[in-house]
Amino acid sequence: MDVGFIGLGRMGRAMAANLVEAGHTVRVWNRSAGPEIEGATRVASAAEAFRGDAAITMLADDAALRAVIVEGGLLDAPERPAVHVGMSTVSVALSRDLAAIHARAGVGYVAAPVFGRPDAAAAGALNIVAAGPESEIGRVQPLLDAMGAKTWRFGDAPERANAVKLAGNFMIVSAIEAMGEAAAFAEGHGVAGADLLEMLTATLFASPVYKNYGGLIAAKRYEPPGFTLRLGLKDVRLALAAAEEAQVPMPFASVLRDNLLDALAHRAGDIDLAGLATVAARRSGR
Amino acid sequence: MDVGFIGLGRMGRAMAANLVEAGHTVRVWNRSAGPEIEGATRVASAAEAFRGDAAITMLADDAALRAVIVEGGLLDAPERPAVHVGMSTVSVALSRDLAAIHARAGVGYVAAPVFGRPDAAAAGALNIVAAGPESEIGRVQPLLDAMGAKTWRFGDAPERANAVKLAGNFMIVSAIEAMGEAAAFAEGHGVAGADLLEMLTATLFASPVYKNYGGLIAAKRYEPPGFTLRLGLKDVRLALAAAEEAQVPMPFASVLRDNLLDALAHRAGDIDLAGLATVAARRSGR
Amino acid sequence: MDVGFIGLGRMGRAMAANLVEAGHTVRVWNRSAGPEIEGATRVASAAEAFRGDAAITMLADDAALRAVIVEGGLLDAPERPAVHVGMSTVSVALSRDLAAIHARAGVGYVAAPVFGRPDAAAAGALNIVAAGPESEIGRVQPLLDAMGAKTWRFGDAPERANAVKLAGNFMIVSAIEAMGEAAAFAEGHGVAGADLLEMLTATLFASPVYKNYGGLIAAKRYEPPGFTLRLGLKDVRLALAAAEEAQVPMPFASVLRDNLLDALAHRAGDIDLAGLATVAARRSGR
């Protein structure tokens, strides 16, 4: 397929490379210079990327996506893609807006955010959460297959995929907080947090999220960050905003927000999200 | 070895049977009539069970353990076991008291609570968390091997094993709450909670705790209970008490306590702990 | 003074009337038809109100204030007021933006939100919280004196007055929540919540906020609303947003948010803010 790819951050560059690898024709664009993607054609403007069989966006946040697509006027451009696959982690509200705007512009729109970090992206092992008209998803399924291990479909309304992504991220940050509190508790009773987490993540909690973040907490290794605490707060904020819209109290998310702010106030915004565990430790006097 | 086993609830009976199976001589006692354990000798009093190479207790809570061992005067009896292996989920404070009392009485004391439900107990697949003098644990290791898949050691002070058990249970209830909130959030955005949890527990959260409780929440199958919500509150209460003693703030545990009380106030004390998810659902108007 | 007054809701109409009463020349404008203010001149557009010695805005929220002043282009109009006194309860961020925009336009800007409900507004008994350049506040002090019992000054930066207003509203909603939880607790022990609150608000908590909201909770009289629960949520949301900006964890505010959402999910958005107490009652099974 003829694909444009917008957004070449750590995730995007790996995803675009996998599209090339799978034999697709890929035009890439990034706001700043960005990396070279072997086998892909760098184009000079977002508009040149936003055309062809499909255009994929993998941008940092609502503001970036809105700036490029909406304020950039791409949907009013003479050439547009058949489908736009929005893979960024953005708000439910923006995704809903985009669905409406695309419908008016006659461009297909699929929301397809992903679970997985850069190494999973490089390995084509992402879990992709897709929602949108079934025919549109079907059309881009070969692209999703090139980037992910599996595509999980969540119905016709694109914003539902974003809700699922935010729910998942909320559960990840909750797991980190639970481990942080448990480790502080253990330390308060003379048990090394690392020993506690080693046992639990090898048994009851032997899953990727717990093993990964539990290992970082056990080692107190918060730099370099895989995903920053500040970005974790962004995602919790998006979850809380979507929860408010749907009138869903989420007391765990509220605790996460407060503790992430505590971390930021202690200059920990740029460490790894696992560093949320430092808050429980500090609050217990450690 | 010649072993006495006190407490033949759903867990205890399976554990005692595995001791018999492994070739140990087992005397069993239960406060009420209790089940028959094939190959074990039922004795008429706790004192007759509390002797031999080792005595194991697997009782419901602090009150039961204290009643049998301390108030029952077993440590002042003429015959006493070489080692007492306390496997009940009890408070850190009681375990600390028991360590002191046993030391004065010249009886070894090992705290060895377990992770795993009755089916894991029957399969000898428990994870056992043991703490106490290394020589004492060594002495009873063959018994622990007969009951569990693995013994995790946490040092000389017995109460540390109880702290680890409470930390683990706190993490289990936290996982349930996180899934409950995430499911309510998803439902608020038109995504079936079951679909969300199916995806997450097959991927990022593919661990026993998440798969088990996630499955129950997805199916809204809270009866019959594997482990009641009321018992979950007991464990959270023990964790909070131990946290207070060590001056460790645990905001997640506080949320759990409030939500478990909410469930109890809505007559859900006797459903499965997974039913904690009904609180997030109800609060969001579902 | 020659004053324009924009926004004739329940608060604004009373405040404008007091300006007339104090002898000022008052032009009034409201988006919808709005009430007649005796002695004031109704003008046909916001622009006609936004001129003279001072213009006062008393609008519902950020969106309304932004729509009228910024999107309405009033600061680019040929005639502008010497000072704009923004008395609406709006976000710290918007007030900061307005300060910058007004500075560029050469129009003075004072933020002066108020504490007090419509009856206090009618009596000229509001507490006014003002911030902005001292000379500007001085210029409009006669107007503030006509509307309020006292003006409390909070320095040069206008948005600080908005922060103070949000802090105060946060404390009001916190007081309601505390009374709601205390009443549910009392009822759980056989004491009528009304008896508890009567005693406490006559003694330790004998202040306007506690007496007013405590009386409503005691009587379970949540309709008609003096100030709706939905508006209370708006204010807590603004406080949380401003707290996030300043990296201040506010766990009480987080609880308020969750409980206000719980109330909304139970169709209580349009009852009085005192009705937040129904959440604690319901959660305890009452």
Place this chain on the structure above:
Amino acid sequence: MDVGFIGLGRMGRAMAANLVEAGHTVRVWNRSAGPEIEGATRVASAAEAFRGDAAITMLADDAALRAVIVEGGLLDAPERPAVHVGMSTVSVALSRDLAAIHARAGVGYVAAPVFGRPDAAAAGALNIVAAGPESEIGRVQPLLDAMGAKTWRFGDAPERANAVKLAGNFMIVSAIEAMGEAAAFAEGHGVAGADLLEMLTATLFASPVYKNYGGLIAAKRYEPPGFTLRLGLKDVRLALAAAEEAQVPMPFASVLRDNLLDALAHRAGDIDLAGLATVAARRSGR
């Protein structure tokens, strides 16, 4: 009346002195040497104080009250008082137990905890919260009148007075937390917490609790303590225990518990309860 008074701490000594002042015959006893109360007779044992027309206890906590009355066997002594007035701040559960024990012993029992600090006790200006059989309260009303400004009655079941006392203390600590968060929020926006609190406690929150604690927070004057933070935690713990018994979720109380533990972990247990505000400040990086 002929009165015995047990417990001569800072509150008790002032209350006993007021009984002497009012013309009653007062025997006093304190576990340690304790102060001289002019006009009162010091007796050598609790038993000598626990007799006559009425005996009053004003002890530190559950343990002290239980030790003196229950474990001390006073209710089995040959001479007993007609009525025992328990004025200590103790648990609802203990008060309920005492009611049953006294009934069996044929001694009247009234629970009558107080609101007010030592200066209010000295001035006879306490607010007394009494519950118990009306005839018993009636009998001791002259004593209560000598010690307090007003007696508020809460029915026949003595423990209800203790529930009311705990509810009131919960509201006091909640007020402190709300002020602490509001002050941290204000400081985050460049407004001195002292300025914020001065305004609010002079207007909407012009009540004794807010003025007193608000003044301490504004001045950051946490020593010497009027009432220590550690004792505040004790009261919150009693409230939470009673809430659990009645199945009442109290999220504010949970936050208070966590933040009080945070303070203790930072060695603030012996400063004034107002120092709870240091937690919100520290968490925001101040």
